[in-house]
Amino acid sequence: MTNEELFEKIKSKFGDYIIEHDTFRDELSVTIKKEKLIELMKFLHDDPELQFDYLVMMTAVDFPEREERFDLVYELRSIPHKMIMRVKTRTKEDEPVDSVVSIWNSANWDERETYDMFGIKFNNHPDLRRILMPEDWEGYPLRKDYPLKGKPEDDLWLDKHLPEGQIKKPRHTRMP
Amino acid sequence: MNKTYEVDNEREVIVNVGPQHPATHGVLRYVVKLDGERIVDSDPQVGFLHRGIEKLAEYMTYQQFNPYTDRLDYLAAMNNNLAYVMAVEKLLGIDKDIPERAQYIRVIMAELGRIASHLVWLATHALDIGAMTVFLYCFREREYILDMYEMACGNRLTYNYIRIGGVARDLPKGFMDKLKEFVKLFPPRLKEYHTLLTKNRIWLKRTKDVGYISREDAINYGIAGPCTRGSGVDWDLRRDMPYSVYPELNFEVPVYDEGDVYARYLVRMDEMLQSNRILEQCIEKIPDGPAMIDAPQYVWEPKERLMMNNYALMKHFVKVVKGIKAPAGEVYFGAENPKGELGFYIYSTGEGKPYRLKIRSPSFINISAMPKMVEGGLIADIISVIGSLDFVFGECDR
Numbered sequence: 188m189t190n191e192e193l194f195e196k197i198k199s200k201f202g203d204y205i206i207e208h209d210t211f212r213d214e215l216s217v218t219i220k221k222e223k224l225i226e227l228m229k230f231l232h233d234d235p236e237l238q239f240d241y242l243v244m245m246t247a248v249d250f251p252e253r254e255e256r257f258d259l260v261y262e263l264r265s266i267p268h269k270m271i272m273r274v275k276t277r278t279k280e281d282e283p284v285d286s287v288v289s290i291w292n293s294a295n296w297d298e299r300e301t302y303d304m305f306g307i308k309f310n311n312h313p314d315l316r317r318i319l320m321p322e323d324w325e326g327y328p329l330r331k332d333y334p335l336k337g338k339p340e341d342d343l344w345l346d347k348h349l350p351e352g353q354i355k356k357p358r359h360t361r362m363p
Numbered sequence: 364m365n366k367t368y369e370v371d372n373e374r375e376v377i378v379n380v381g382p383q384h385p386a387t388h389g390v391l392r393y394v395v396k397l398d399g400e401r402i403v404d405s406d407p408q409v410g411f412l413h414r415g416i417e418k419l420a421e422y423m424t425y426q427q428f429n430p431y432t433d434r435l436d437y438l439a440a441m442n443n444n445l446a447y448v449m450a451v452e453k454l455l456g457i458d459k460d461i462p463e464r465a466q467y468i469r470v471i472m473a474e475l476g477r478i479a480s481h482l483v484w485l486a487t488h489a490l491d492i493g494a495m496t497v498f499l500y501c502f503r504e505r506e507y508i509l510d511m512y513e514m515a516c517g518n519r520l521t522y523n524y525i526r527i528g529g530v531a532r533d534l535p536k537g538f539m540d541k542l543k544e545f546v547k548l549f550p551p552r553l554k555e556y557h558t559l560l561t562k563n564r565i566w567l568k569r570t571k572d573v574g575y576i577s578r579e580d581a582i583n584y585g586i587a588g589p590c591t592r593g594s595g596v597d598w599d600l601r602r603d604m605p606y607s608v609y610p611e612l613n614f615e616v617p618v619y620d621e622g623d624v625y626a627r628y629l630v631r632m633d634e635m636l637q638s639n640r641i642l643e644q645c646i647e648k649i650p651d652g653p654a655m656i657d658a659p660q661y662v663w664e665p666k667e668r669l670m671m672n673n674y675a676l677m678k679h680f681v682k683v684v685k686g687i688k689a690p691a692g693e694v695y696f697g698a699e700n701p702k703g704e705l706g707f708y709i710y711s712t713g714e715g716k717p718y719r720l721k722i723r724s725p726s727f728i729n730i731s732a733m734p735k736m737v738e739g740g741l742i743a744d745i746i747s748v749i750g751s752l753d754f755v756f757g758e759c760d761r
Contacts, residue, residue, distance in 0.1 A: 211692040212453055240582050243697065244723035248710050262695050262708065262723070266582060266598055273695070293585025296731040304417075319410035319760060328418055335422055 188236070188270060190215040196236070201227055206277070216273035218258075224276050225285045231263060231274070232290050239263040239272070242291035245298065247305045249331045256280050257307055261287070283308040304329035321348075374398050380745060382411055388487060388749060389756030391730070400741050405734045409727070412760040420720040424686030425451050425527060426663075428720070433521035435722065436758040439480035439701045441472040441512070443758075444525035446698035449606055450707035451527050454694045455687070458606075461656055465529035466608045467649040471542065472515070472525065474638040474645075478549070479508040480701035480753075481631050481638075485556060488628070488750030492569045497559055504552055507545050514538050527687075528662035529655035539646065546642045553635055561632075570625040574736040574748035577622055584732035587725045588703030589634060590752060593627035595620035600699040612644050624751040631753075661687050686715020695723075702726055702753055722761055726754035 190210050197217055198205060204223040209216050219227050231239040243262035250256060255277040264271050278284050286309040287294045298309045299318040306327035309315055326333055380393040390411035396404040420428050432447040433440040452458040486501035509519045514535050516524040524531050560566045581594035591598060599616040601609045617633035619626035656662060668675050691713035697706035703725025710719040729752045736748050
């Protein structure tokens with residue numbers, strides 16, 4: 188199935204909810220409203236002509252100047268039909284998105300990571316907690332407004348967690 | 364990070380494996396809830412090696428980020444270079460124009476990397492279960508590969524040899540002779556490992572019917588690479604979504620249906636032989652020609668040209684400081700790495716730096732399926748499951 192046919196198939200069912208679509212370097216990406224995300228994913232997963240049974244990865248992209256700040260990106264692959272496509276959706280900073288763990292278990296850790304790095308919450312996720320950063324860390328490191336070298340407040344976290352008696356200062360100097 | 368467990372009755376115990384346990388291959392903390400010796404529930408905790416590589420990538424030009432990919436899966440750094448570079452080339456739209464010689468050199472390096480990585484896997488996996496001898500044998504052969512890498516690029520662990528547009532420099536004199544020697548020598552050595560382990564009773568007891576995962580679960584949990592092929596999923600990116608010159612090469616994809624640790628062991632053992640076959644064909648087929656694409660807008664020009672040509676030097680400064688102009692758009696490229704599928708998702712806004720770069724690391728996803736594999740098993744089986752998943756924490760935690 189070519190990218191055009193694939194898009195037509197999706198359009199015939201979810202035409203009103205598609206925000207935009209694009210084919211770049213032979214990869215189809217479809218942006219859908221987040222209310223219909225789960226329905227679309229289920230359709231892609233179960234339809235016998237598509238069978239996108241493998242979630243390659245999911246992540247987010249941050250656009251701080253936009254009102255709907257985050258793009259969520261899902262890379263799908265159909266192992267029986269050897270196809271790939273990308274589904275995207277948009278969300279605001281404080282609005283949760285439906286979790287796709289019920290469809291693909293591999294989304295479990297990916298969504299945890301997205302929560303950890305961007306602060307996006309997921310509905311119906313079985314176990315949403317930080318994964319790479321410490322559990323009491325404040326802020327979300329992969330947001331664009333998070334400075335590369337960390338915030339001055341991060342020193343407080345170190346003070347709290349360094350063992351007693353360890354020399355706490357001077358620490359490495361941070362850029363303003 | 365912590366999941367809190369509560370003990371329901373007297374028989375239940377909570378055990379911490381790691382993060383400094385030698386069999387966890389790095390810094391994995393594994394919290395296990397036990398009923399006697401049976402595993403009731405478990406929770407792998409990662410992130411101890413988190414370095415923020417994805418954040419760093421947003422502040423770097425495409426060329427600058429290349430050495431960082433070496434630090435992901437440091438046992439197969441060439442393969443990481445290849446995956447990243449192919450992703451950027453796909454974004455730039457030059458992936459079809461890479462000179463053939465460069466493509467063949469890349470495949471040679473990647474397959475050597477696969478053998479080297481699998482050798483370390485076999486060595487440590489066997490060592491964890493108690494077979495010390497295999498460790499010494501495997502590192503003997505790995506030494507050959509590292510020597511070859513050192514000949515080609517001067518480094519033994521982190522190479523930065525495969526660059527955007529080709530490879531850093533052509534193969535040195537004597538490399539092909541050494542490679543010919545290696546492909547002749549390796550299959551008999553592989554037989555030696557088979558005699559040590561494949562029918563060894565202790566080995567069979569520790570690996571057969573341990574860490575089982577079904578075909579459907581393997582796909583649903585997103586496990587990639589040799590681990591899925593041990594569960595009967597006939598999928599290899601080199602064959603099914605071919606890249607580089609793999610379509611011109613003849614190799615088989617080993618698949619076993621059992622889905623246990625032993626099946627994954629057999630898959631990797633067979634893969635080493637297939638890699639050796641690919642290397643043999645590469646020696647035959649490698650053509651002469653340039654090892655770098657002629658596209659001055661994207662790649663560094665040769666030193667002679669920079670020294671002789673004023674304009675080329677000026678352009679070089681701009682490329683180094685501001686980065687190459689990549690078109691706006693987003694691409695995903697996944698390559699078949701020894702550990703599984705390593706993918707790079709790049710979102711470009713048309714500037715010299717990626718706006719967002721996401722690394723799809725096979726180790727991360729494979730570990731997430733561990734609770735499913737060890738559930739109901741014995742606590743000692745955790746060690747063989749860890750060995751069979753073959754993860755590296757540089758890649759898992761990024």
